[in-house]
Amino acid sequence: MVIALGPMVTAANPVVPLPADRLLTFLLQAGLLLGTALVLGRLARRVNLPAIAGELCAGVLLGPSVLGALGVWHGPGTEQMHLLDATGQFGVLLLVGLSGAELDLRLVRTRGATAAKISLGGLLVPLAFGVAAGFVLPLSLLSGGADRTVVALFLGVAMCVSAIPVIAKTLLDMNLLHRNVGQLTLTAAVIDDVFGWLMLSVVSAMATTGLGARTVVGSVAEIAAVLLVAAFVLRPAARVVLRRGPAIAPVVVIVLLGGAATQALGIEAVFGAFVCGVVIASVNPRPEALAPLRTVTLTVLAPLFFALAGLRMDLTALADPGVAAVAAGILLLAVAGKFLGAWMGAAASGLGTAEALACGAGMNARGVIEVIVAMTGLRLGVLNATAYTTIVLVAIVTSLMAPPLLRRAMDRVEHTAEEQMRLTWPSVPKKSEIP
Numbered sequence: 001m002v003i004a005l006g007p008m009v010t011a012a013n014p015v016v017p018l019p020a021d022r023l024l025t026f027l028l029q030a031g032l033l034l035g036t037a038l039v040l041g042r043l044a045r046r047v048n049l050p051a052i053a054g055e056l057c058a059g060v061l062l063g064p065s066v067l068g069a070l071g072v073w074h075g076p077g078t079e080q081m082h083l084l085d086a087t088g089q090f091g092v093l094l095l096v097g098l099s100g101a102e103l104d105l106r107l108v109r110t111r112g113a114t115a116a117k118i119s120l121g122g123l124l125v126p127l128a129f130g131v132a133a134g135f136v137l138p139l140s141l142l143s144g145g146a147d148r149t150v151v152a153l154f155l156g157v158a159m160c161v162s163a164i165p166v167i168a169k170t171l172l173d174m175n176l177l178h179r180n181v182g183q184l185t186l187t188a189a190v191i192d193d194v195f196g197w198l199m200l201s202v203v204s205a206m207a208t209t210g211l212g213a214r215t216v217v218g219s220v221a222e223i224a225a226v227l228l229v230a231a232f233v234l235r236p237a238a239r240v241v242l243r244r245g246p247a248i249a250p251v252v253v254i255v256l257l258g259g260a261a262t263q264a265l266g267i268e269a270v271f272g273a274f275v276c277g278v279v280i281a282s283v284n285p286r287p288e289a290l291a292p293l294r295t296v297t298l299t300v301l302a303p304l305f306f307a308l309a310g311l312r313m314d315l316t317a318l319a320d321p322g323v324a325a326v327a328a329g330i331l332l333l334a335v336a337g338k339f340l341g342a343w344m345g346a347a348a349s350g351l352g353t354a355e356a357l358a359c360g361a362g363m364n365a366r367g368v369i370e371v372i373v374a375m376t377g378l379r380l381g382v383l384n385a386t387a388y389t390t391i392v393l394v395a396i397v398t399s400l401m402a403p404p405l406l407r408r409a410m411d412r413v414e415h416t417a418e419e420q421m422r423l424t425w426p427s428v429p430k431k432s433e434i435p
Contacts, residue, residue: 026083029076030304033084033311036062037303050399055303056371056392059310069316076311088308090256091301092372093273097255098294099193100277114349115187121345122188122363123160123195126337130156133333141326141387146207151387153203154377158391159334161196161369162189163399167362174407181355181413185362188342193369197274198223200373201267207380208266222265230275234258239283247289251280270372309371312378313389327390334394335401338364358409365402370395 018026040054040061060066067073076084134152142151167189176182205219234254241250255273262272318324339360346356374391377383383391 022079025076025080029080030084030087033058033062033307034300034304037307038299041303048403050365050403051303052306053396053400055306056310056313056396058303059307060313060315061310062307063311063313065313065315084304084308087301088305089269091297091305093255093259093269094252094293094297095302095305096270096372097251097258097273097277097280098290098297100274101251101280101290102277105278105281112187114351115184116191117349118184118342118345118359118363119188119191119195121341121343121348122162122338122360123192123341125341125344126334127156127160129333129337130159133159133330137387138322138326141323141384141390146382150203150207151382153199153206154373154382155330155391157196157199157203158366158370158373158377158394159330159337160192160199161366161373162192162338162363163365163369163395167365167402171362174403174410176406176410179410179413181358181410182362184346184351185359188345188359189363192363193274196369196373197268197271200376201262201271204268204376204380205266207377207382219267222267223271226262226265226267226272226275230258230279234276235279235282238279242280242283248293251290251293254280268376270376306371309375309392312375312385313392314385315389315393317386317389323386323390327393330390331394331397334366335364335398338398352413354409354412358406358413361402361405361409364398364405366395366398370398 037055037058040058041051042054044054044057045051062073063075068075075081131152134155135148137148137151137155142148167186171182171186201223202219205222238250238254241254255276258272258276259269260272262275263269318327339357342360342363343356346359347353351359371392374383374388374395377391378385378388
């Protein structure tokens with residue numbers, strides 16, 4: 001296989017630099033988006049909401065939903081949007097890679113059985129709800145030419161995923177990460193995310209190459225090959241590289257090349273980035289070594305990506321009663337499916353009602369992952385702008401709902417001696433240590 005990185009640069013075929021006016025426009029638009037996202041993200045944190053809520057709202061404010069509807073600003077043009085998209089994709093790959101790199105694999109092993117039951121219920125019920133809803137969606141929410149089965153599977157994936165970064169941040173902000181429910185919720189979310197990336201990769205391949213058994217089998221085989229290469233080739237190499245010098249640059253290279261490898265196979269780049277992040281976690285680099293990269297990603301690159309995601313939303317579509325009703329129905333199914341599934345799994349594991357409800361409340365936060373799923377569906381032509389807006393709206397609302405629901409459920413769960421002991425562990429960060 002020959003990989004073409006682009007046209008050959010020669011003296012007869014020089015690269016034309018970006019014109020000065022377009023560079024100026026890009027810098028102004030990126031600065032405006034990022035600045036607004038940071039301001040609204042800080043305002044969100046002041047009222048005990050995840051920063052992602054404010055960052056998404058920044059794009060909503062600057063996009064067709066508010067300023068565009070008022071005729072004040074119509075947003076970036078196509079070429080400028082491509083430049084901003086490239087920057088945002090760089091940020092989201094690092095965000096997903098760091099999410100994988102910060103997994104506590106010991107926790108996954110020790111709490112795996114109980115968390116797996118919670119995760120299984122939290123996956124299957126909303127997945128079934130989403131697929132069923134996809135088959136009855138009105139044609140106005142389907143992208144032209146999209147296969148309804150692929151659309152239904154995409155909607156099912158969007159409903160069944162959870163968001164590790166949002167859940168972890170919520171648990172840390174509420175000082176619940178040391179609680180048994182917090183540990184179980186985070187571990188179950190890890191399993192959800194792994195399954196979500198697998199499903200997203202399979203469904204994306206079906207969207208690009210067509211629906212068929214051969215496509216599904218081929219996608220699963222490629223994913224299995226990626227996991228084997230990561231375990232037996234990348235992991236030993238990463239162990240050598242990361243223990244012989246500074247970790248930040250090698251980690252960035254590993255994550256980006258991992259994303260490029262899966263993208264070349266027709267699997268979403270975010271899956272490769274996530275797998276590489278898990279590999280990095282398994283070789284156990286010094287946690288403090290990635291702190292600068294984590295800070296830049298969480299405070300600069302990720303907010304820009306989420307502002308861009310909000311910029312693509314068009315809430316004016318909800319003025320149509322039919323669209324608003326469909327959006328409300330999908331939101332209700334998403335919330336009910338996650339709550340019901342997590343509750344069933346927790347109950348099967350012997351947890352009490354309050355603990356089961358707390359698990360459902362925590363895992364309901366879709367946040368980052370659902371936005372990425374929606375962006376992927378829009379880019380592949382599976383979702384149109386209205387369907388994309390509906391799915392991102394679910395991500396925002398569920399992220400806003402999680403903290404108050406979780407707080408109310410945890411008020412009914414008593415502390416245990418194990419939880420008090422866990423408070424003294426150095427691996428549990430304090431709220432003041434969160435960037």
